Amino acid sequence: MNEFSLETTNSFKDFLSQADLDRLSLTPISRKAHFVVENSSLNADSLAEKLAQISKLEYLKDFEIAPNAEKILSVKLICEYQCLPSKESTDNQLVLVSAWIPSEDEVSWIISQTGRIPIWKISSCTKIAEKISQSFGIGSDSLGMEEGDEFADINDDDIAEDENAAIIKFVSEIITKALADRATDIHIEPQKNSLTIRYRIDGNLLPVKLPENLTRFKDAIISRLKIMARLNISEKRRPQDGRINFVSKSGSDIDIRISSLPTMYGESISLRLLTQKSQPVTIADLGFMTEDQAKLEIPLSRPHGIILVTGPTGSGKSTTLTAFIRKLRNPEVRIITVEDPVEYEVEGVNQTQVQAEIGLTFSAVLRSVLRQDPDIIMVGEIRDRETADIAIRASLTGHLVLSTLHTNDASGALTRLIDMDIEPFLIASSVEMILAQRLVRKLCTCKQPAMLDSHYLESCLTSLGIKDDNKDFSNIHKAVGCPKCRSIGYYGRLGIFEILLASDALHDMIINRRTARDIRNAARKGGMRTLQECGWQLVKNSLTGLEEIMAYAHSDE
Numbered sequence: 001m002n003e004f005s006l007e008t009t010n011s012f013k014d015f016l017s018q019a020d021l022d023r024l025s026l027t028p029i030s031r032k033a034h035f036v037v038e039n040s041s042l043n044a045d046s047l048a049e050k051l052a053q054i055s056k057l058e059y060l061k062d063f064e065i066a067p068n069a070e071k072i073l074s075v076k077l078i079c080e081y082q083c084l085p086s087k088e089s090t091d092n093q094l095v096l097v098s099a100w101i102p103s104e105d106e107v108s109w110i111i112s113q114t115g116r117i118p119i120w121k122i123s124s125c126t127k128i129a130e131k132i133s134q135s136f137g138i139g140s141d142s143l144g145m146e147e148g149d150e151f152a153d154i155n156d157d158d159i160a161e162d163e164n165a166a167i168i169k170f171v172s173e174i175i176t177k178a179l180a181d182r183a184t185d186i187h188i189e190p191q192k193n194s195l196t197i198r199y200r201i202d203g204n205l206l207p208v209k210l211p212e213n214l215t216r217f218k219d220a221i222i223s224r225l226k227i228m229a230r231l232n233i234s235e236k237r238r239p240q241d242g243r244i245n246f247v248s249k250s251g252s253d254i255d256i257r258i259s260s261l262p263t264m265y266g267e268s269i270s271l272r273l274l275t276q277k278s279q280p281v282t283i284a285d286l287g288f289m290t291e292d293q294a295k296l297e298i299p300l301s302r303p304h305g306i307i308l309v310t311g312p313t314g315s316g317k318s319t320t321l322t323a324f325i326r327k328l329r330n331p332e333v334r335i336i337t338v339e340d341p342v343e344y345e346v347e348g349v350n351q352t353q354v355q356a357e358i359g360l361t362f363s364a365v366l367r368s369v370l371r372q373d374p375d376i377i378m379v380g381e382i383r384d385r386e387t388a389d390i391a392i393r394a395s396l397t398g399h400l401v402l403s404t405l406h407t408n409d410a411s412g413a414l415t416r417l418i419d420m421d422i423e424p425f426l427i428a429s430s431v432e433m434i435l436a437q438r439l440v441r442k443l444c445t446c447k448q449p450a451m452l453d454s455h456y457l458e459s460c461l462t463s464l465g466i467k468d469d470n471k472d473f474s475n476i477h478k479a480v481g482c483p484k485c486r487s488i489g490y491y492g493r494l495g496i497f498e499i500l501l502a503s504d505a506l507h508d509m510i511i512n513r514r515t516a517r518d519i520r521n522a523a524r525k526g527g528m529r530t531l532q533e534c535g536w537q538l539v540k541n542s543l544t545g546l547e548e549i550m551a552y553a554h555s556d557e
């Protein structure tokens, strides 16, 4: 095998500046391909093809890793050379897929380690990095240092320093991967003899594959996160919370809320990634059906009254409120919000944040907001009687108020307000619209026709409380699973909605203190589509699977 490095470097003359070419020759082999991709117009695939061409090695667009890869080559060597034993390998023949053309040193080192002369092939650096983290866990290259390592002829200080750098790198990789996977939360949970890290993606928790030797870095990882959030690292007995400003790979600032909770085996750390902060969400993005979107127009154009969005935590209420605020903002209206925390930034809107620890609760801030001459007020959540009272009164005195309540369905919000001791006539005269919502997962493009039994479907409809005269079930699809959706079959989420609009009949029912169920039944007769019915439409349109909607069966009882 020849020494390709000089030749290889020269082949990139057209793509890299002289300074970058010099830096490339100093870059460790594990990073060379990434360096070229980051600093030239070549993407990972075109670079790999070019490397294959130069070295006359075979280029693989994709490949399968050998099942016992780490027995053939140590994880450390795999990471250090960014090369993987492929599934094509047999007892007699070792096939190694590399992200860069192997150097003479690498070749002889690998021969001495494996006792075999490998056949080299080339694949893209992103493909190889992805397969390494899938097979050996995120951070296997940074935390892959094994005890009694073959390179461990260095002193203890150096090891400590290396470990520290490795942990900093690992924590940043965990967050970067979470962002790439569209996670909303990261949970770091110490167990008796291990550490678990899980991402919440599309509402579901998914364990993250981690290197096996992670346990010994457990405390260091937790301390690193606490340092990033400027928490007190010596305080381990009391819960703490704070925030991290994380700069992503693309250079944007990500606001992360962190909280720690002492558990049996150490502190559990939760990170909430407020990634959507600068995303311009509009009503059209929320997934309303056309006729539902039209229903929103009237209440949103009123000069006063209250609009409530209801649903459990994580049902997308604040996203909806933000979309409403975006629609309402214009230079002639003054909009003030009170939020906990501010999840989205909206230009031209005055957003304030609740800070309970210094006495700035929703009700306290709301009182100050009213002295600021607002036209439209958004209150993140009505949690107590005081906030409810101020919000309702404000909506009766010439303000349009938007808020959220924690109830299962739209009619439940009315009884919740009555339970909070708000006078029914105040509620009846102020409420313009109540929107209940949930998020359901969207079927990935790998979906397939479900071919469900019609008797089974009829029984599902009964438990969802739906009468559907259109018996065309041909377009119902089921989740399958592919690499894009990590074999889950779902990718992304969609809203389902139930819209209760103010009417004379509703007004009378509130004043007469009718039950939520009576109100719901009357509203349905008046044409309100329930959450379940809205979800069923999505199932029939093959946007979501039946099991996503069945989770909401019987929820009106």
Ligand SMILES: [Zn+2]
Residues within 6 Å of the ligand: 444, 445, 446, 447, 480, 481, 482, 483, 484, 485, 486, 487, 488, 489, 490, 491
């Ligand atoms: Zn898929």
